[in-house]
Amino acid sequence: MADDQFDYDLFVIGGGSGGVRAARVAAGEYGARVGLAEEDRYGGTCVIRGCVPKKLMVFASTYRDMFQDARDYGWSVSDGPFDWHVFAAKMRAELDRLEGVYRKLLDGTGVDKFDARATLKDAHTVTLSTGEEKTAKHILIATGGRPVRPDMKNADLGLISDDIFDLEKLPRSMLIIGGGYIACEFACILHGLGVDVSMYYRGGQILNGFDDETRALIAGQMAARGIDMQPGSSVLEMEEREGGIWTKSTQGVEKIYDHLFFATGRAPNSNDMGLEELGIKLGRNGAIEVDEYSQTAVPSVYAIGDVTDRVNLTPVAIREGMAFVQTVFGAEPTPVDHELIPSAVFTQPEMGTVGLSEEDAREQEPIEVYATSFKPMQTSFAGREDRVMMKLIVSQKTRVVLGCHIVAPQAGEMIQLAGIAVKMGATKEQFDQTCAVHPTMSEELVTMRTPTRT
Template sequence: MSNFDYDLFVIGGGSGGVRAARVAASEYGVKVGLAEEDRYGGTCVIRGCVPKKLMVFASGYGEMTQDARDYGWDVQDGAFDWHVFSGKMRAELDRLEGVYRRLLDGSGVEKFDARATLKDAHTVTLSTGEEKTAKHILIATGGRPVRLDLPNADLGIVSDDIFHLDDLPRTMLIVGGGYIACEFACILHGLGVEVTLFYRGGQILNGFDDEARGLVAEQMRARGIKMHSGTNILEMEDRDGGTWVKGTTGPEKIYDKVFFATGRKPNSDNMGLEALGIAMGRNGAIEVNEYSQTGVPSVYAIGDVTDRVNLTPVAIREGMAFVKTVFGGEPTPVDHDLIPSAVFTQPEMGTVGMTEEEARAQEEIEVYSTTFKPMQSAFAGRDDRVMMKLVVSKENRTVLGCHIVAPQAGEMIQMAGIAVKMGATKEQFDQTCAVHPTMSEELVTMRSPVRS
């Protein structure tokens, strides 16, 4: 008989923690406890992917009435009602949280609606005052958005707050040039907000393919988003019912809201980790090995708290690898190679594998790329452009990277990601018959490299 209360105790009720807990309990028959101090579902379901994607959908309808008229439909413009939408969105999040709770209950996981910290290598202390012991402890506490370190930064909001606005602002300054900043710039502009973007670098979406992010920036400007590169906030203060901001490059304005999209920090503070000798990396990330194990053998960590690849499907896969390793007798290292991802700007960007710049630094390559006006928007008289791009190894013809900027690029890159993960060559792409007429057929019809 075990001397512990649980075989596994999970700290964090987000996607990764819940998946690990319920699979361990239902498929491997282990006794599992889980503590969550906030809402079940974590960042993705409650404060991130899901509500954001609903806002992406909502923001896309603004252009549809004009497009419909260009296609012959007699439709009139209407107004967007934030209160109607946000009420339905919050109800949907409540429903999804209930699903997460029921999944845990159905798997036999014992839940604790409390904050948990580590007392020692096998003991957690709950904010209720209880202590629970476990043979293994899994930390899956995620991360949180951070503001810039400057006076009056508390006047600004962060991504967690955007879903709880009582009213949509008329004007908003978004600070940051990463995917969260760019996604919400497009979302809010699509909902009728006058959006300005400050970003420190020379271009948005640092780390993504240069050609792809350049086209996204071009399309954002064309839609009317005001973008200021090489710019940060110098001063901000409460003034005339809004927030007055002075930028480092000189612009001054009063905005209804200022939104900081300036990075995220792992939720590892004040958990007792340092006292146990668990190593912490840059920005408070928990350091783990390829099996998600910390320096304390009984303690593991997955998801954003490790700051490896901060994506929900990755956290879920890390959780599954942990369960197989610890309870399935199958040592399973986490696979972080060739992970497809999407940026839900307008248009979207989908990417998998190496950027052109990364590949060129590694070996000789050929680049196949095309930009064009897609049929649907071109017929409606819009100047939108899309891009399809393949980065190919000269030596073995393997497709090293695929980058798409287009409506529904996220849907396309999921399929392209299968081929890239399998190691498909350019010639195998070419051997695949095109689906015509589609945007994505360009991925299999580009015959000549644009540069080499």
């Protein structure tokens, strides 16, 4: 396999989940000579400043409700104050451990690591910030994305998602700008940890792009919990005042918050890499344009993950990395499959979704909608007003389940399993033929017999 005219068979730029998986499989399973450069920390957004620390914060934020539920179930417990310093120290230690795991995975397969920024000199050469140059038969760009601040005066006063994990102390109040899943997740997390949270979002509803009925339920539950939801709003002005951030909204509301958090979007990490000079095409937002095999306009250069802005999820980046390795080193041309990808939004309650929303399905073909919303047994017994939802979108013609949407505690766990059936093309009747597990919330997925609407 080795081509001695190059230093490496593959050079990967980016040490996140997708890049590391591609590097170690190419080296470990196919015997490729592989180099990898990472300018920051190994593990990428997911491990260091995304999915993992966020999920740990989700866990931490749910205990306040648990204390109250325990009392309602007869336990004598009291709410202790949440100690951010204890939690943050353990969280950061866990991230250090996971970064070490990523490094060891590369070492175990003989991948050469370079703790440096890499740019492209030509189609087969990368230049490292150390001054070194390395050549490779194939180059894989897996540099991910980054949160961005809006273009406005004093925007640097606002936090971005990377900053949340490095807070020295929890603020008393936080204004979150944005209505996407990152904004909603952190609104629920911070509120659960005792922060007074407000949300400004320009649209009439949160979670744009998701099923309307499910996002409406989540918005209602967030408001009922005490999060100040402000649709149709954004920040017009902001400045430092009285030890906090003074803001004036587009609705004319003026208030001072301890912190302001921009959750207004992300951008691919493709800038200043020498890509366009080589003929690699970039989209308007800087996304690297690739074909179905993740190949750029320069045949020796490929790109995967968030830097391509296709489906920005960690498991997708890993799948793209595997497809790249199979295509280039396994002699099995493998297009990336972006159809029917399950995903979860870790709000409180969570949302799990796979397939088409009701709105998108209606534009495609005649459908039946099976939906139910109810108070789950556990929290209803404790006297809470929480509601959950189970929803199936079904093709009238083929009876195939086109979409499944769950709003409930642990919806992420449920949708992983439901996603298998939807991916296999299961019909509504096959769902119905499955015996229910009782008493569970998810049994409703196989017991709904009559369409709610068509």
